C-alpha cells in the first residue's frame with residue numbers, strides 16, 4: 422500500500438486555485454476601500470470625511486457570503502471525486518499485489534467499505550467548508566486591527582495588502598496539509614477495509630522517513646505485525662492507531678497474506 426502522489430497533487434490544486442481567486446478578490450476590494458476612503462485618524466483630512474469601517478464591514482459580509490457559498494458548492498463534488506480516486510488507487514494496488522502472487526481477490530464493496538467512504542466524504546466536505554470560514558475570521562481580525570492602529574491611507578493600504586499575502590500563505594499551507602493528510606487517511610481507511618473484506622487480517626508496519634518530525638514510536642513500530650482491525654498502541658495518547666491515521670503520519674503497511 423502506498424499514498425498516491427498524483428491524487429494528493431490533484432486535491433491540492435483544486436483547493437489552491439479557488440483559494441487564490443478568493444484572496445485576489447477579497448484583497449482587491451478591501452484595499453480599494455481603504456485607498457478610496459480616508460480614515461478619521463488621517464490628519465490631512467477634514468473632520469467630516471466618511472470613515473471606511475462601515476464600508477469595510479459591508480464588503481466583508483458580502484465577500485464572505487459569496488466565497489463561503491462557492492466553497493460549499495465545490496465541497497461535495499471535490500470530496501466525492503478525491504474519495505473515488507483514492508478508492509480506485511487502493512484497488513489497483515491491491516489487485517497488482519495479488520496478481521504478483523497469482524491470487525484472486527474478491528473486489529466487491531462491503532457494507533464496512535461503504536460506511537468508510539461516506540465518513541471520508543463527510544469529513545472532507547467539512548474541512549473544505551472550513552477553509553473560507555477560517556480565512557474570513559482571520560482577514561476580519563487583520564483588517565480591523567490595522568484600521569484601528571490608524572495612520573495615513575497609503576501606508577495602511579500597503580500594510581493591508583502585505584498582510585493579505587501572509588493570510589494567503591497560511592491558508593495555502595493549511596489546504597496543502599488537508600489534501601495530503603486526507604488522501605493518506607482515506608488510503609489507510611479504504612485499504613484497511615478492502616483488505617479485511619478480502620480476508621487479510623494482519624499487516625506489517627512500515628515507517629515512512631518522509632515526514633519532517635517522525636514520531637519515535639512510529640519509527641520503533643517499523644516491521645511490527647498488527648491486526649488490521651486494531652493497529653498498534655502507539656498513538657500520541659497511547660491509543661491504538663493504524664499507519665497513516667495520525668496527523669502528518671506517512672507510515673504505511675504491508676499486508677500479511679494468509680494464503
Ligand SMILES: [Zn+2]
Pocket residue numbers: 628629636639664665670671672
Ligand atoms: Zn507514522
